[in-house]
Amino acid sequence: MGETRADDLVPLGRTGLRVSRLGLGLASLGGLFAPVSDEVAAATLDRAWELGIRLYDTAPVYGYGRSETRAGAALGPRPREEYVLCTKVGRLIxxxxxxxxxxxxxxxxGVGPRLDYSYAGVLRSVEESLERLGLDRIDVLHVHDPEQDFPAAVSQAYRALAELRAKGVIGAVSLGVNHARVATDFLKEAPAPGPDCVLLAGRYNLLDQSGLGELLPLCARRGVAVMAAGVYQSGLLADPRPGAPHGHGTIPAGLAVRVGAWRAVCERFGVPPLAAAVQFPLGHPAVAAVVVGARAPEEVAGSVELFAHPIPEGFWVAVKSVGLLPASVPIPV
Structure with missing residues (x-):
């Protein structure tokens, strides 16, 4: 992938913000699947900063406020203009x-999330996030999982965030989605100028390119910046054993064949599968950054190393030649 580095700063679409090419998602630091102590969370965020990561993504629902609190504690002492912080609306804690x-x-x-995409609910969510974060502003606000109440999300939630953007309270309006179709519909239906960004989880990676069908071309035409998340597929490419912590109790036969084929090509070229996974999305011109999770300092360092791992010339051509990626998929250069 040329000389691209995890700490390279690039424009986040039309927002005026600049982000590192590699961002850190903070769901794991909210206790996703397993507890993480305050001390380990702080050390993880400190290590990310040391390695040049300047894009951080959290949400109220991540640990029911815990992720935001930890993010603010770690980032609060840092120079505010040197990083971009994203959080989400749609669930009140x-x-x-x-x-x-x-x-x-x-x-x-004693607390839990409640879905609320109303105008008033979104404004309340922003206020409560700022309080948990202990910061004076949020750079990017995603409408989180808008399919949960799409009519309210695309009208009331978007209106609230668009007003905050117009007042300069936030830097950008975004969507945080797991489904490309949802984001495509939202971009088409939201009043102009529409969202500035999309955080797309699990739909543009080595095993799933469904975001390429309509969403990514639409984003490229409109100047909407995409942050690609879920690129590791929960580690499926690295450890495809049934029952491993990748979300599959049993792996469908067709998926197992594809994973095996990916691993074979990677072995032939000496490329760790997760290095290919973390670098692949940046081949598309709409993708500004890749967001990965971590629950310990060494996991952050590992992702930075994978991001910088050389991909030999001919690797992506070989991948396409065996049908693992469509010929039309743009590849990293």
């Missing part, structure tokens, strides 16, 4: 919140 998710290992007692 409050006593009795019933839209709980079993994926959080040790959430704070």
């Amino acid at each position: 409050e006593p009795g919140g019933r839209d709980t998710q079993p994926i959080w290992a040790d959430p704070p007692p």
Whole structure:
């Protein structure tokens, strides 16, 4: 991938913000699947900073406020103009919140998320996020999982965020989605000028390029910056054993064949599969950054090393020649 480095700063589309090519997602530091102590969370964020990462993505629902609190504690002492912080709206964290998710290992007692994409709910969410973060502004606000209440999200939530953007309270309006179709519909239906960015999780990576169908070309035409997340597929490419921590109790036969084929090409060229995974999305002109998670300092360092790992000339051509990627997919240069 040429001389691209994890700490290279690039424009985030039309927002006027600049981000590192590699960003850190903070779900794991909210206790995703397993607890993370305050000390390890702080050390992880410190290591990311030391390695030049300047894009951080959190959300109220990540550990029911815990991720935002930890992000603010670590980033608060840093020069505010030197990093871009993203969080999300669509879920309020409050006593009795019933839209709980079993994926959080040790959430704070007595509170839970409640879906709320209303105008008032979004403004309240922003205020509460700022309080948890202990910061005076948020750079990028994603409408989180807008399919949960699409009519309210594309009208009321977007209106609230567009007004905050116009007032300079936030730098950019974005979407945080797991489905390319949802983001495409939102971009088409939201009033002009529309969202500035899309955080796309799991839909533009080595095993799933569904974002390429309509969403990424639309983003490229409109100058909407894409942040690609979920590129490791929870480690499936690195450890495809059934029951490994990649979300598959059993791996479908067709997927297992594709994973095996990817691993074979990677072995032939001496490329770690996760190095190919973290570098691949940046081949598309709409993708400004790749966002990966980590729950310990060594995981951050590992991703930075993978991001910098040389990809031999001919690797991507070989991948296409065996049908692992469509011929039309843009590749890193």
